Amino acid sequence: MSRDSTTRVLVLWGAFLLVHLLTALLGWVYPSQPMGDVVLVYEPWASAALGGGPIVGITETWVYPQLALVPMLLAAGLAAPLVPVLGVSSAYLVGWAVLVIVLDAVAFGVLIGRSPSHARRVAAWFWCGAVLLLGPIALYRIDAITVPLAVIGGLWLVARPMIAAALLTAGAWIKIWPGALVVAAVVAVRARLRVLLGAVVVTGGVLALLLLFGADTEILGFLTEQTGRGLQIEAVAATPFLWLAVAGAARIEYSFEILTFQVTAPGVDAVAAALTPLMMICVLVVAAIGAVKAMRGAAFPRLFPPLALTLVTLLIVTNKVGSPQFQTWLIAPVILWIVLDRARARTPAVIVLALCLLTCLVYPLGYDALLRAEALPVAVLTVRNVLLLVLLVLGIRALLRVPVRHPKLQE
Template sequence: MLWGAFLLAHVLTVSMGWVYPSQPMGDVVLVYEPWASSALGGGAIVGVTETWVYPQLALVPMLITKLLATPLVPLLGVSGAYLVAWAVLVTVLDAIAFAVLVGHATSRPRRIAAWFWCAALLLLGPIAIYRIDAVTVPIAVIGGLWFASRPVVAAALLTVGAWIKIWPGALVLAAIVAAKARIRMLLAAAAVTAGVIVVLVLLGADTEIFGFLTEQTGRGLQIEAAAATPFLWLAVAGAARIEYSFEILTFQISAPGVDGVTALLTPLMVVVVGLVVVLGAFKAWQGASFPRLFPPLALSLVVALIVTNKVGSPQFQTWLLAPVILWLVIDGLRARVPATIVLTLCALTCLVYPLGYDALLRAELLPVLVLTLRNVLLLVLLVVGIRALVRVPVDHHRSKNHRSKIKE
């Protein structure tokens, strides 16, 4: 039944991309395929010969998809072949992670986590498949499940994920804070990062290596971002404008005060993430166990990256799937509320994009209201995660033993 649900969820979600409005598959064929064609055809290589908005390993699945699509071009055309190949690649990666999740003798928590994953895919819709973020979800699930048994491999795998899209780094950070094998994991993450940088330098990259960080600095406030919510209501009233950025290829809000809010968001992200890490580190120092500490810490860090971001892309909701799946596996009873919230977030996000996006761009009341509910619920999820983190029990006896070993 689980594998049947997995297959059905992926077939339906993939199919939605072909029938839903607002081009939910647009990035794959309009952006990813040209980048891959350029790199394979001897042209510019994003992240190597020119600065790119993504970490460089994001190009790898795009190139793999291009190679998979080549035999299908005579039948489906360039765009159709690339879309089908992308959907197949994501489904295969998900299937590998799903197999690791359910295993051979599936426990009840793992079954619940598997059903949650299938439901989240269906509710979120095609954006859960047709974005580069979809490649990082199975990587995060596998890495998270391996933290207890293979911490070094898990940290290395998640660091690879972070070089595709930054957010899996939050899971590495949470594990380094919460786990005993933190030094080994830190070294593994550093080794992977060093290896990637060496390869990039050999390929000819220099100032482009960290371009995915500098490229974000000039971005405006995207309309779906949590911080853009008050300005969207100004747009409803006619006091703000929604404009398209041809440089970033996204819709941004323009209104008095937007620039100031945008400038504050990155420092705010650093502060919020830092405070969550400090709270997690304090709990770890006090002897909190990994199963109780890691799940709320990981989720809180990921949600913090979303709510303080000046980009509010709908595919960011896929970032929430792995932390909740891991929480359901490790500590299912306390994961019920976060899981319910995330499923609701997926449904609301699909209503915003792609279903209601055209109306949102016209600043109509109903889609702005739905997006507002979505963004408020994201803040609620952050509060729920931090509240769970504060309530993590500590073992003072274990903490004293740990401190004595450090002194020795």
């Protein structure tokens, strides 16, 4: 490895550590409790499971897939030695931050290696920029655990398809969105049978363990718990209703059942009810377009990135929930697009960076004003949601433009 290459790698690692440490510390400074879920929700769940109390996802229905409890327990283990010094809450926050940074570091190491190509260096800088712009929400949510799994899984899809699919499926059992990358991989990777096998093995193993621990109707609780949700204020579909709230014709209310703010107005329930079926239809249509491209000989580096990003963006745009941490879902597909096809990834990468910044301005920085339905934060959120729609359109356009060859000509 040349001296220049060594220097570039060291600079990248320095940027990675600086960005992650700064972002972790900002969680203690920013308003609106950007670390609130970690200490108010994750830590009590972990304590209950470790203390012989109810185990979410096993003894009671849970909003998350069951493997989400694993990093929460790991964070408790990392925090244990610090409890006498920092107290339970602060120690758990430190343990969570350490866990996320270590996982990100592993994925970052896989991304850049010892002598990264120019595309991988650009992807690494993009990742650092996205975390910095999104702020503490990029670290202090369960979604942060899935990002490094998605990055490693995506990078290994060609060389190690079964292991890659296993990682992505494990991520989906923590937070559902990496399942979109599994779908994209089944469509775009030639070794799709090995991808399917990796996904089936992990899913079968998780189900077997859950049944062994006594789970029954709780196994799919993370799906049924979502059906009754209203329209969260940050959701794309909630944007018109927020402007009604600004005008005094709608209300923002807190749901104690699912611990989030929702919008209440005539027509909201109908919109919320239509979103999940719309999501399923759109995902099937996009996957079908990708499948046709694959059958006609589309190359993996051209097909997989726009297909993966479009599917993930669809999960956000058609979601009843618009939580700020959803923007972390976009980081891995863009990293993979930069690595596989850097020239065509430029515009999506810029848009995702803008989405991260706008999201941070909404939450946590402008969230109190948003809850008061003030015009400025609603306008910022509107721009953010419009950009999500723009990203979706760009992804679909890129997918439709993927060149194809007849399979016989490929041979």
